[in-house]
Amino acid sequence: MIQNLYTSANGVEVDILRLDTIDSLAPGNKWFKLVPNLVAAQHANATRLISFGGAYSNHLHALAALGHVKGFETIGCVRADRGDPLTPTLLDAKSWGMTLHYLSRSDYRRRNEREFITEILAQYPNSYLIPEGGANKIGAGGCGKIVDLIPNRGSDYTALVLACGTGTTLAGIASMIADGVRVIGVPVLKAEKFMARDISAMLAVLGADRDNWQLDHRFHGGAYACLPQAVLEHMQTFECYHGILLDPVYTAKASYAVQSMVDNQEFPAGSRILLVHTGGLQGRRGFNL
Numbered sequence: 189m190i191q192n193l194y195t196s197a198n199g200v201e202v203d204i205l206r207l208d209t210i211d212s213l214a215p216g217n218k219w220f221k222l223v224p225n226l227v228a229a230q231h232a233n234a235t236r237l238i239s240f241g242g243a244y245s246n247h248l249h250a251l252a253a254l255g256h257v258k259g260f261e262t263i264g265c266v267r268a269d270r271g272d273p274l275t276p277t278l279l280d281a282k283s284w285g286m287t288l289h290y291l292s293r294s295d296y297r298r299r300n301e302r303e304f305i306t307e308i309l310a311q312y313p314n315s316y317l318i319p320e321g322g323a324n325k326i327g328a329g330g331c332g333k334i335v336d337l338i339p340n341r342g343s344d345y346t347a348l349v350l351a352c353g354t355g356t357t358l359a360g361i362a363s364m365i366a367d368g369v370r371v372i373g374v375p376v377l378k379a380e381k382f383m384a385r386d387i388s389a390m391l392a393v394l395g396a397d398r399d400n401w402q403l404d405h406r407f408h409g410g411a412y413a414c415l416p417q418a419v420l421e422h423m424q425t426f427e428c429y430h431g432i433l434l435d436p437v438y439t440a441k442a443s444y445a446v447q448s449m450v451d452n453q454e455f456p457a458g459s460r461i462l463l464v465h466t467g468g469l470q471g472r473r474g475f476n477l
């Protein structure tokens with residue numbers, strides 16, 4: 189699961205944790221967020237799973253797959269117009285039986301409002317609701333189990349680096365990682381105003397008030413799913429050199445961040461860095477790569 193990538197001229201060793209290789213239709217961080225949510229849904233005797241995402245959402249894709257395997261009906265509230273052509277992601281989701289519930293951009297913005305959620309749930313009785321990105325306590329707690337895959341709970345490493353969308357995965361990892369290890373999140377969207385606050389709140393919910401983490405906002409490239417030329421070139425070189433595919437939305441930005449920090453000698457000589465590959469490869473189909 190952990191592979192060595194390279195050692196820099198000044199002696200910084202970079203490894204990668206391959207969550208993308210989890211043998212499931214829901215690989216990456218999705219496995220850790222969703223499996224415990226499905227167990228909770230079973231305990232609640234729910235028959236339907238409902239969540240939110242975009243037309244290329246890794247989260248909806250994984251939810252549809254796992255729901256299908258575990259015998260749940262799934263409802264994907266998608267930020268898209270009914271007339272839009274189906275993306276490969278939504279085609280897969282439909283093939284696994286997901287009902288697509290289309291939401292306009294303005295409705296989608298209401299996805300966390302209690303009244304709006306109540307209206308949607310009324311249309312799908314007996315549902316278990318999972319927030320966008322699997323960003324609930326159970327999802328974050330599940331991501332804490334990623335640390336079980338790292339020898340000595342990560343204590344051989346100076347820092348872990350991972351991409352952040354909601355920050356849920358980071359919160360889970362930061363809650364469980366060994367003392368003394370930094371967890372560096374690379375937001376893939378402009379999130380200066382809210383992500384750190386959301387992560388602190390999630391850590392508080394997990395009962396893990398830790399300050400072992402930080403966000404590095406330099407690498408979002410302007411917007412979610414925006415792929416700057418430099419990141420694209422890094423991704424292509426990385427894939428050729430290491431034979432490991434990245435996804436353009438999340439892991440390419442995290443890997444680019446690690447490479448930039450190493451090149452700028454931001455890690456002291458002798459540091460050991462673990463890049464977390466959080467999956468998302470199905471989302472490559474949204475790009476002309």
Ligand SMILES: Cc1ncc(COP(=O)(O)O)c(C=O)c1O
Pocket residue numbers: 216217246247321351352353354355356357358435438439466467468469
């Ligand atoms: C492949 C991939 N990596 C990273 C993330 C970011 O995870 P989080 O929202 O927990 O920060 C996501 C989104 O869930 C993702 O799909």
